[in-house]
Amino acid sequence: MIRMGIIKVLKTQLLCHLIICYVFLISGFIVNLLQLCTLPLWPINKQLARKINCRLGYSISSQLVALLEWWSGTECSLYTDPESYSLYGKENAIVVLNHNFEIDFMAGWTICERFGVLGSSKVLAKKELSFVPVIGWMWYFLEIVFCKRNWEVDRKNVVQSLRNLRDYPENFWFLLHCEGTRFTEKKHKISMEVAEKKGLPKLKYHLLPRTKGFWMTVQNLRGKVTAVYDSTLNFRNNEMPTLLGVLNGKKYHADLYVRRIPLDSVPEEESECAAWLHKLYQEKDEFQEHYTRTGRFPGPITSPPCRPWALLNWLFWVCLLVYPLFRLLLQLLLSGSISTVVCTFVFCFAVSVGIRWMIGQTEIEKGSNYGNKEVQLNNN
Numbered sequence: 001m002i003r004m005g006i007i008k009v010l011k012t013q014l015l016c017h018l019i020i021c022y023v024f025l026i027s028g029f030i031v032n033l034l035q036l037c038t039l040p041l042w043p044i045n046k047q048l049a050r051k052i053n054c055r056l057g058y059s060i061s062s063q064l065v066a067l068l069e070w071w072s073g074t075e076c077s078l079y080t081d082p083e084s085y086s087l088y089g090k091e092n093a094i095v096v097l098n099h100n101f102e103i104d105f106m107a108g109w110t111i112c113e114r115f116g117v118l119g120s121s122k123v124l125a126k127k128e129l130s131f132v133p134v135i136g137w138m139w140y141f142l143e144i145v146f147c148k149r150n151w152e153v154d155r156k157n158v159v160q161s162l163r164n165l166r167d168y169p170e171n172f173w174f175l176l177h178c179e180g181t182r183f184t185e186k187k188h189k190i191s192m193e194v195a196e197k198k199g200l201p202k203l204k205y206h207l208l209p210r211t212k213g214f215w216m217t218v219q220n221l222r223g224k225v226t227a228v229y230d231s232t233l234n235f236r237n238n239e240m241p242t243l244l245g246v247l248n249g250k251k252y253h254a255d256l257y258v259r260r261i262p263l264d265s266v267p268e269e270e271s272e273c274a275a276w277l278h279k280l281y282q283e284k285d286e287f288q289e290h291y292t293r294t295g296r297f298p299g300p301i302t303s304p305p306c307r308p309w310a311l312l313n314w315l316f317w318v319c320l321l322v323y324p325l326f327r328l329l330l331q332l333l334l335s336g337s338i339s340t341v342v343c344t345f346v347f348c349f350a351v352s353v354g355i356r357w358m359i360g361q362t363e364i365e366k367g368s369n370y371g372n373k374e375v376q377l378n379n380n
């Protein structure tokens with residue numbers, strides 16, 4: 001009991017957070033460098049380069065999974081039918097997920113890890129994320145599809161990036177947050193005004209989905225991808241989890257409801273495909289309503305088993321990097337030179353500010369203005 005209390009307090013200590021972030025940053029830069037070294041391989045053996053990059057990417061993203069699973073002890077329950085369950089991780093799929101939470105990407109990655117598709121997981125991500133050190137840079141080598149959330153600019157680039165995935169050598173899940181941005185009350189209000197103008201039913205828990213990205217993805221990955229995984233995520237007890245909460249060791253419980261829909265049943269024609277997606281979001285809204293009323297999603301619950309690899313990868317980097325860090329810091333501090341000591345502190349402070357900025361990228365409060373401007377509505 002006392003030991004548990006000590007561990008809990010330890011998890012809230014700044015020093016622990018600095019060590020975790022230091023390991024993440026330095027290992028991330030090393031992996032980014034290794035990814036860069038694979039560049040000459042691409043023209044010679046593209047498939048091998050892709051496979052190597054999947055493993056390297058795994059070494060970065062699995063650290064955030066380890067943080068969620070092992071450090072914070074967060075649990076993930078899956079609501080899905082057993083028939084579909086047996087196919088997860090064994091086929092390519094498009095995942096359509098609600099976008100309400102600051103750590104929904106970590107919960108998504110955790111599910112990917114449990115089904116063995118973490119290294120190869122893909123997403124249609126906003127371009128700004130490609131500039132985030134470590135993760136954004138890793139994503140270039142994983143062929144993540146970036147968009148500027150401007151259809152005129154995106155239509156060509158996104159199509160090309162999607163087509164590149166047609167001969168991808170590993171099973172992958174392609175994540176689409178069709179709402180295009182995270183849920184806020186203001187964005188919800190504006191998007192419901194758009195819905196009203198379009199004669200579409202109002203949604204209570206979702207923003208109105210943007211349909212073009214979905215249509216483009218379905219069209220270009222048809223034949224390669226066999227299903228759409230309609231996924232709805234919630235956290236128990238109305239929690240709004242944060243990355244800082246996870247870093248502080250706070251335990252959450254994620255509930256994910258997944259319906260497997262064969263891709264053949266998604267219409268090909270653009271307007272029909274858009275109508276299909278709007279209907280899907282109306283259904284997703286009903287599932288959320290069910291969750292709010294009953295505290296659970298319909299159907300059977302499973303907890304896909306937690307695998308040890310994310311933890312082992314994390315421990316590997318901790319063992320490799322923490323001892324040299326302490327030795328270096330000690331040497332600098334004992335050097336006797338005031339300027340060296342001051343520089344060391346300034347450097348550590350600058351790194352902490354950088355990490356805080358990265359964490360800020362996950363915070364809804366600091367999110368983009370996309371979907372927030374009345375002007376966008378007036379233009380349409």
Ligand SMILES: CC/C=C\C/C=C\C/C=C\C/C=C\C/C=C\C/C=C\CCC(=O)SCCNC(=O)CCNC(=O)[C@H](O)C(C)(C)COP(=O)(O)OP(=O)(O)OC[C@H]1O[C@@H](n2cnc3c(N)ncnc32)[C@H](O)[C@@H]1OP(=O)(O)O
Nearest residue numbers: 105108121125126149150151175180191208210212213380
């Ligand atoms: C078993 C396992 C199941 C599940 C496991 C779960 C997950 C694991 C899977 C994979 C994990 C992988 C990775 C995870 C890691 C990290 C991911 C983290 C986050 C990155 C995500 C993002 O960055 S989200 C932001 C970027 N993505 C998108 O925006 C996608 C959706 N957007 C689109 O599709 C857009 O159409 C577009 C981007 C292609 C183009 O943007 P544009 O703005 O130009 O859109 P539109 O042309 O569609 O917009 C105009 C139309 O929209 C109407 N409109 C106007 N105002 C609004 C409004 N406020 N709200 C809604 N609609 C509006 C307007 O009327 C136009 O309508 P039309 O009828 O003319 O189309």
Ligand SMILES: CCCCCCCCCCCCCCCC(=O)OC[C@@H](O)COP(=O)(O)O
Nearest residue numbers: 024063067105135181182358359361367368370
């Ligand atoms: C292991 C230690 C960890 C420490 C550190 C730092 C990690 C930083 C991770 C940054 C990864 C960023 C991924 C965030 C994904 C996300 O959720 O993006 C939001 C967009 O969809 C929509 O943006 P918006 O329009 O602003 O709502």
